[in-house]
Amino acid sequence: MAYRMLVLVGERTSMIYLGCFTMIGLLTLIMAHTAVAATIFPLMMAIHTLYDEDGKPTRFGKGLFIGMAFVCGAGSIVTLLGSARAAVALGFFRDMTGREISFFELSQYLLPIGWGMIILLWGFFLIFFKPEHSTIPGLRARAKSLYQHLGPISKTEVLTLIIVLSAITVLSLRSFIPALEPLDKSAIILVTMVLFFIFNILTVKELEELPWNIVLLFGGAMSIGLCLWQTGCAQWMAIKWLSMLQSAPWWAFVLGVAFFVMMMTNFIMNVAAIAISLPVALVIAPYLGVAPEVVFYSSLVTAGMPFLLLVGAAPNAIAYESRQFSAGQFFLVGIPASLLLMAVLALFVLLIWPLMGMPMNILR
Numbered sequence: 001m002a003y004r005m006l007v008l009v010g011e012r013t014s015m016i017y018l019g020c021f022t023m024i025g026l027l028t029l030i031m032a033h034t035a036v037a038a039t040i041f042p043l044m045m046a047i048h049t050l051y052d053e054d055g056k057p058t059r060f061g062k063g064l065f066i067g068m069a070f071v072c073g074a075g076s077i078v079t080l081l082g083s084a085r086a087a088v089a090l091g092f093f094r095d096m097t098g099r100e101i102s103f104f105e106l107s108q109y110l111l112p113i114g115w116g117m118i119i120l121l122w123g124f125f126l127i128f129f130k131p132e133h134s135t136i137p138g139l140r141a142r143a144k145s146l147y148q149h150l151g152p153i154s155k156t157e158v159l160t161l162i163i164v165l166s167a168i169t170v171l172s173l174r175s176f177i178p179a180l181e182p183l184d185k186s187a188i189i190l191v192t193m194v195l196f197f198i199f200n201i202l203t204v205k206e207l208e209e210l211p212w213n214i215v216l217l218f219g220g221a222m223s224i225g226l227c228l229w230q231t232g233c234a235q236w237m238a239i240k241w242l243s244m245l246q247s248a249p250w251w252a253f254v255l256g257v258a259f260f261v262m263m264m265t266n267f268i269m270n271v272a273a274i275a276i277s278l279p280v281a282l283v284i285a286p287y288l289g290v291a292p293e294v295v296f297y298s299s300l301v302t303a304g305m306p307f308l309l310l311v312g313a314a315p316n317a318i319a320y321e322s323r324q325f326s327a328g329q330f331f332l333v334g335i336p337a338s339l340l341l342m343a344v345l346a347l348f349v350l351l352i353w354p355l356m357g358m359p360m361n362i363l364r
Contacts, residue, residue, distance in 0.1 A: 003147035006047065011139040013051075013060055013131035018122050020044065020064060021071045025118045028075030028082045030168055033304075037072050037315035044068055045322065050143065051136055061324035063129030066333055067121060070307055072315035074117040077110050077304040079103070081171070085270045085303050089278055089296060096282045097292050103176075109297050109358060113348050117305070120340060128333060160201055167192040250290045250361060254298050254349055255342065257281045262302035262338060266312040270303040291359035298345060305341055307334035 009019035020040075027036045048061050076082030080090075080103055090101055170188055174180045196202040245256040257277060264273040281295050306312025310320050310327050320330070354360055 003046075003143045003150070006050070006143035007140055007147065011135045011137065013133060013136065014126055016047065016136075017063060017067065017125060017131075020047065021067060021118055021122050024068060024071045025075040025115065028072060029079050030081050032081070033072040033076035033083055034314040034318075036075075037068065037318040040068060040072075041318055041321070048322075048324075050139060050146075051131075051133075057324045058132060059129045060131035060133075061322065062329065062333075063125040063131070065319040065322040065324045066129070066330060067125045069313070069315040069319040069330075070121050070305070070337060071118055073305040073307070073313060074114050074121060076114075077301055078114040079107050079110075081168075083270070083304065085274050086300060089274045089300055089303075092275070092278050092282070093292065093296050096279065099292075101293075101296075109353060109356065110300065112352065112356075113301055113344065117341065117344060120344065121337070124337060124340060128336070156199075156201060159199055160196075163192055163195050163199075163201075245284075248288075250288055251346075251349055253285070253288050253290055254294050255346055257295055258298040258302040258345055259342060261299045262306070262341070265303050266306040266309045270306065270313065274299060274303050289361050291361055293358055294349060294353065294360050297353070297358070298349060301345055301348075302341065305338075307337040307341065309334075 005019045005023055006016065009015040024036060024040055027039065031039070044064055048058075048064060051060055052058050077086070080086050086106065090106075094100055167188055170180065170183065174183060193202075197204075245253045248256065261273050261277050264277065268276075278296070278299055281299065282292050285292055285295050306316065308331055310316045310330060316330070320327070349360075
């Protein structure tokens with residue numbers, strides 16, 4: 001995939017950025033963003049090796065891997081397949097409003113902002129991490145040579161594709177076929193992993209070589225988030241913050257809810273951030289004359305893009321394994337990226353979504 005993409009986009013580093021981000025965005029339409037990051041990571045390493053064989057940190061490497069994390073988040077909001085958070089939010093929305101939001105209705109409103117952010121992030125990284133070289137002379141020829149050296153697709157690779165695509169198909173069909181709904185998502189993924197070992201696609205040695213420091217880092221963050229949730233601290237913060245907005249203009253309330261979700265999802269799982277804030281916001285919204293739909297979609301947008309901390313999402317932690325950037329560098333880049341996200345969301349709330357037919361206000 002990496003070599004074919006490089007042949008297609010050519011030798012300009014700016015187009016390599018765009019090609020990588022587009023490939024990630026397309027994959028997040030059908031796969032969970034964590035799975036996309038895990039799949040794309042070795043391909044990104046191969047691309048960076050072609051750029052700098054020493055493997056040392058470069059501006060291009062920082063933009064490539066931080067961009068991978070950010071774009072995984074932006075693309076994951078577009079469909080229900082991108083993450084678990086949308087399904088949780090839909091459940092709360094249905095229980096509290098009595099209204100169902102379909103698979104395609106969700107994508108109708110979130111696709112423009114998700115792909116809009118992907119394009120803007122491309123420009124963002126060209127500015128903040130402008131590659132040291134505008135082109136990589138001979139890259140296209142080298143990529144062709146390396147692709148040909150790989151030879152024809154092997155039986156193991158075909159089997160891997162069959163297993164992965166079968167898992168994606170079953171996970172996708174759970175939303176449309178009631179008979180498959182009882183199948184647990186974790187069980188499907190676990191069976192997929194077991195099949196990899198049964199057919200010798202993976203070995204125990206490769207399992208031992210996993211970056212367990214990243215697994216422990218992310219697991220520790222989930223534990224902290226669970227403590228905030230179970231002790232009631234997170235709920236207390238949500239109520240206090242949203243209560244401050246109860247006399248604010250409707251658009252300030254909507255953006256305030258989205259901002260709170262964005263900050264919380266950097267510290268706790270985005271599913272938990274949605275579960276904490278959305279019910280409180282949907283209770284307050286009618287008193288301000290705010291339609292529940294705009295609160296729902298705005299929360300989903302910011303829940304998917306934790307740009308500040310490595311523990312905010314699994315793709316952030318996976319990108320960190322590249323050793324191209326530090327946690328501090330990630331945080332500093334995340335500040336303007338988060339401000340960009342809020343500015344884009346404000347544009348959609350005030351202008352674009354109303355033009356698309358999304359209700360903003362209700363009669364009190």
